[in-house]
Amino acid sequence: MSGIGKTITCKAAVAWEAGKPLSIETIEVAPPKAHEVRIEIYHTGICHTDAYTLSGLDPEGAFPIVLGHEGAGIVESVGEGVTNVKPGDHVVALYTPECRECKFCKSGKTNLCGKIRATQGKGVMPDGTTRFKCKGQDLLHFMGTSTFSQFTVVADISVVAITPRAPMDRTCLLGCGITTGYGAAIITAKIEKDSTVAVFGAGCVGLSVIQGAVKCGASRIVVVDVNDSKEEWGRKFGATDFVNPTKINKPIQQHLIEMTDGGLDYTFDCTGNVHVMRAALEACHKGWGQSIIIGVAAAGEEISTRPFQLVTGRVWKGSAFGGVKGRTQLPNLVEDYLRGDLKVDEFITHRKVLDEINDGFETMKQGDCIRCVLDLRAK
Numbered sequence: 005m006s007g008i009g010k011t012i013t014c015k016a017a018v019a020w021e022a023g024k025p026l027s028i029e030t031i032e033v034a035p036p037k038a039h040e041v042r043i044e045i046y047h048t049g050i051c052h053t054d055a056y057t058l059s060g061l062d063p064e065g066a067f068p069i070v071l072g073h074e075g076a077g078i079v080e081s082v083g084e085g086v087t088n089v090k091p092g093d094h095v096v097a098l099y100t101p102e103c104r105e106c107k108f109c110k111s112g113k114t115n116l117c118g119k120i121r122a123t124q125g126k127g128v129m130p131d132g133t134t135r136f137k138c139k140g141q142d143l144l145h146f147m148g149t150s151t152f153s154q155f156t157v158v159a160d161i162s163v164v165a166i167t168p169r170a171p172m173d174r175t176c177l178l179g180c181g182i183t184t185g186y187g188a189a190i191i192t193a194k195i196e197k198d199s200t201v202a203v204f205g206a207g208c209v210g211l212s213v214i215q216g217a218v219k220c221g222a223s224r225i226v227v228v229d230v231n232d233s234k235e236e237w238g239r240k241f242g243a244t245d246f247v248n249p250t251k252i253n254k255p256i257q258q259h260l261i262e263m264t265d266g267g268l269d270y271t272f273d274c275t276g277n278v279h280v281m282r283a284a285l286e287a288c289h290k291g292w293g294q295s296i297i298i299g300v301a302a303a304g305e306e307i308s309t310r311p312f313q314l315v316t317g318r319v320w321k322g323s324a325f326g327g328v329k330g331r332t333q334l335p336n337l338v339e340d341y342l343r344g345d346l347k348v349d350e351f352i353t354h355r356k357v358l359d360e361i362n363d364g365f366e367t368m369k370q371g372d373c374i375r376c377v378l379d380l381r382a383k
């Protein structure tokens with residue numbers, strides 16, 4: 005019997021309150037309203053941003069909520085007026101939507117879309133309500149995606165159809181970490197051939213920056229990480245050098261400047277640590293070096309440096325979702341992956357089922373985890 009137009013009951017990992025483990029619950033997922041899409045999520049990655057919001061340090065974090073934003077699945081049903089996807093389409097959820105109509109989308113200058121950002125940040129659908137209920141209580145949505153549920157509802161501008169030839173246990177990772185780092189190198193920084201690059205933090209995002217830097221023809225790619233095991237990871241993706249900042253007897257920026265005849269052309273913060281962000285900026289070459297902040301820092305954290313660093317030509321930038329316009333550009337990344345031009349499988353170090361999601365969060369805190377992919381349908 006078709007469930008179209010009806011409420012679906014399924015399993016989800018619910019974050020009832022900050023700092024507590026997630027709870028596997030049976031929840032109700034209402035049908036999609038106009039310009040909304042209900043997706044059966046097959047696979048989702050766990051990203052550090054999920055842990056950040058769960059920790060209570062996200063100023064936009066509110067509870068109870070269904071977290072998760074790195075998900076792939078199949079469209080179950082669509083609301084009135086949806087034209088970009090249809091039931092049966094294989095899709096990736098987009099926490100950075102693309103409406104193609106707002107000032108941001110039309111600017112040609114950014115991938116940030118303004119159409120639903122305000123409601124997304126409040127954890128509700130564009131009409132101000134939620135589609136999730138558990139034990140009679142409304143649950144909030146997260147980043148417009150909420151992929152830690154077997155079914156979710158998203159705005160139609162927050163989803164992109166991709167080829168069904170691509171396995172969803174891999175394409176889910178294009179919903180955040182890989183796309184973010186790769187795009188930050190290629191789209192945000194636009195690294196030129198023969199450039200020198202330093203990547204601070206070699207997790208999924210940092211390794212993806214390395215992958216992008218290699219694609220752009222960087223001549224030298226230095227990984228800076230506090231964990232020595234990240235040297236091998238960095239080299240596997242094409243890094244040429246590794247420095248552990250805890251094992252040198254001078255500030256890391258000074259060390260890098262000495263290593264590279266005055267500093268790097270491009271540096272990337274992939275840690276979320278504001279002190280690392282400062283070091284990354286100050287490790288840039290005078291006159292032209294650019295530092296791109298990707299890491300997410302906790303509420304109350306601020307960056308600082310001497311203005312002289314900017315006066316003398318260093319540039320500080322940020323990047324969300326790698327500057328990638330999801331509906332327009334994500335299908336091409338999937339094709340790149342299928343052609344063997346984009347590494348994705350290599351990032352998956354752990355696999356778990358939904359019931360094991362809290363182990364997945366614990367695993368993520370260990371240095372040997374790059375990405376843990378959850379299968380939401382397996383037991």
Ligand SMILES: NC(=O)C1=CN([C@@H]2O[C@H](COP(=O)(O)OP(=O)(O)OC[C@H]3O[C@@H](n4cnc5c(N)ncnc54)[C@H](OP(=O)(O)O)[C@@H]3O)[C@@H](O)[C@H]2O)C=CC1
Nearest residue numbers: 053205206207208209229230231274276298299300324325
């Ligand atoms: N802007 C955006 O669109 C996005 C931002 N993010 C953010 O990007 C950041 C990175 O994500 P992800 O790759 O998943 O995270 P990971 O934790 O996997 O990677 C971060 C790496 O940085 C290392 N590290 C920690 N402290 C330092 C330090 N002081 N100097 C150098 N290296 C350090 C960590 O080592 P160890 O493991 O030992 O702690 C780890 O290897 C997070 O803040 C995340 O929230 C993620 C996706 C999208």
Ligand SMILES: N[C@@H](CCC(=O)N[C@@H](CSC=O)C(=O)NCC(=O)O)C(=O)O
Nearest residue numbers: 051053062063064100180300301324325
């Ligand atoms: N609510 C958070 C915002 C954290 C943040 O910067 N998120 C990134 C994506 S992180 C993905 O894993 C982002 O896209 N930012 C742009 C945006 O519009 O949110 C906070 O306030 O810290």
Ligand SMILES: [Zn+2]
Nearest residue numbers: 051053180181
């Ligand atoms: Zn993420």
Ligand SMILES: [Zn+2]
Nearest residue numbers: 103106109117
């Ligand atoms: Zn828009």
